[in-house]
Amino acid sequence: MTQPHLSLQNVTYTYEENGPEAVSDFSLDVGRGEFVALLGHNGSGKSTVAKLLNGLYTPTGGNVLVAGMDTQDSQYTWEIRKRCGMVFQNPDNQIVATVVREDVAFGLENLGVPSEDMPAIIDRALSAVNMADFADRAPHMLSGGQKQRIAIAGILAMQPEIIVLDEATAMLDPSGREEVLETALRLNREQGITVVWITHFMEEAARSSRVAVMYKGKLVMDGTPREVFSQVDLVREYRLDVPPMTRLAHMLRERGLDVRPDALTIPEMRQEVKRLAHHA
């Protein structure tokens, strides 16, 4: 088997010495090019995991490897952060500059990229998130979804292999959420970037290729969205919910209909209903 792109090995993390474990004995391997949704109730430790992934936090116990590099080894710190970019929840609190173009340049400036190479890289990064027309605008005048895409562009400019989005859609309206999710899905599909998508919107998780569920600092479920969400009662026990169509499938089964329990999307449910209508 090839080396996992991200590897958390029996990771434990406490914020204070001898304090409660925010993350406990957490193990997860993410392969190159995967799109993993990490779910969990508020305070389940999923944000802590995000910050462990690029060395913002180093584990109290266990190891975190990014492309084979241990985050505890300080010689790799900058290389890890360059390869594994992060987008945070609040769009306002991660934009540094007063002009979009300059904000995208921030990471490049930190890496010491020659000035004359920057404009081309910036233009490419902004085009990749469909924000090329906004290069000279002031970030605080943009919508939440646009700001988050600027944040993604800032990371893309550094040519990362992995992007971790820590509840990047939590503060956005439905169209902003769709813009950002669509962007992440496309970068994963077209550029092969590994994505860790942290969220508490089940509909978003349904569109990933793999879902991992955290509960009280532990990894409690891991599988395809179908495998995870078809276990409606278990998911609810972990203080989460299932996508609306899975809920509907569950209700129909309770009413004695033989629909598949793992329907996730409206088209799937439509197919199921058509199938049953034909058989009836």
Added chain:
Amino acid sequence: MLRDITLGQYYPIDSPVHRLDPRIKILLTMAFIVCVFLVGSPLGYLPIAAYLAWATWMARLPAKMMLRSMRPLRILLIFTFVLNLFFGTGDTELLRLGFIRVTQEGLYNAIHFSLRLIFLVIGSSLLTLTTPPVTLTDGLESLVSPLKVIKFPAHEMAMMMTIALRFIPTLAEEADKIMKAQSARGADFTSGSLKQRAQALIPLLVPLFVSAFRRAGDLAMAMESRCYRGGEGRTRLHVLKTGRKDWLAVASIAVLYAVVLLMARYV
């Protein structure tokens, strides 16, 4: 949102003056200020006025903008004028109203100092009207960077100013929102004694500070994850370049100096 606050006074058009290297512009402004102080008599302000008129024209700024920049200082200006006019020394009395007397020297000084103030303000406004604050910050950083040898934190200072500029509109919006939210719970920010009003600010200031600290924490985290590690080894998107137009600007101020000094001597 009133005028975009991050632009400060900046008047966003393109002109040769807008395009000058900010470092040169800062130095020229300083030189100009010194020059204004070299003027010895009201008549000596003629070349200064001519120079400013020319610079304003080159910067394609409407004269109205320049006059507007005087507005916040009008009280100070009146004060300067009146003080010099009525409390001047000298013997040549022009007018006497009870204990107030106006002397020739007083009138002379009132005009002299008022003009000096006017030209100082207009001269420095020319800098802020043609240079966005962020560019000014870049220019300042570059100018003070030689001081790094004596451990002066030039980069940190500039980064702080940039972040402050970035967050002023965000925090202003936030303050407005908190104020409304507390008003919705019956908070009264506008009436009562001074002490009551100061106390009424607590429900505004506490959440604002909490939020500012949270934002600062978030931002530090975001900057770190984007490989920020101080000014060492950092490159910049915009490299400040000094070109022919900058040297022409320097030459123009040299001419101004020559004229002002000659006039001070012979006129």
Added chain:
Amino acid sequence: MPITLEKLSHTYQEGSPFQATALHDINLTIQDGELLALIGHTGSGKSTLAQHLNGLLKPTAGRVLLDGQDINQKDADRRALRFRVGLVFQYPEHQLFEETVRKDIGFGPRNMGLSEQEVEQRVHEAMDKTGLVYDEVGEKSPFELSGGQMRRVALAGVLAMKPDILVLDEPTAGLDPRARDFLLSDIARLHREGTTVVMISHSMDDVARLATRVAVLEKGRLVMEGPPGDIFTQVDRLTAMGLDVPQASKLRHELEAEGIVLPPCYLLDDLADHLAHRLKGGAADAT
């Protein structure tokens, strides 16, 4: 006591070059005991409208009437109005400031000039209504609580003023599914117990669950208004405005296009019933 918006318009910074019309000629009455949901795209004017309901913003044209009285009249008591129309802002936990939860919830009642005893009584009641246990969190700092709990403290802070009308701007934004469910059932209960509620929301499934009436704003104009059954069946029109529709409406709409026609519905439970009835019972007319 109904609130009536009469030809209400609001223009930001009127007369300046930055003038922008946020609301245009809105006519809307909020009836006693209803739960009115305001929906619309970001920037459609929902929050601006909400701030007119308790006089935080004044209309640039038109009037806001509470019990037939213009709330912006010169002699109107605007502070008393704030206590009658309770407004809960987006992310209201960002306005918490007191040392203890108890004191923070008491801020509104204290501003009303109530006695300490009455304030205390109101704090107790408000905490009960929002599922906060006085003995557990009353003396805690609000900043120690979880996000969901902080949200409830902020809501309790407004409820403690015993408003007749409760206006909520995006009450569930940023909460996890469990906290969202709790908060929504709190709101439903308050409504059942007689509070008039105006709720701004982006989540159509939340709106479908709670609202007795829906008003749709687009670019500052009121473009649709009626019971949820009437609004959420117009799937094409809502989609054209860039708005979501409840998942049940969407599926029902798509099935209709496939020739499977079900009775109008917008809740998953109702849809499940209709589907069960259709697929198990009278299946002869399928296809």
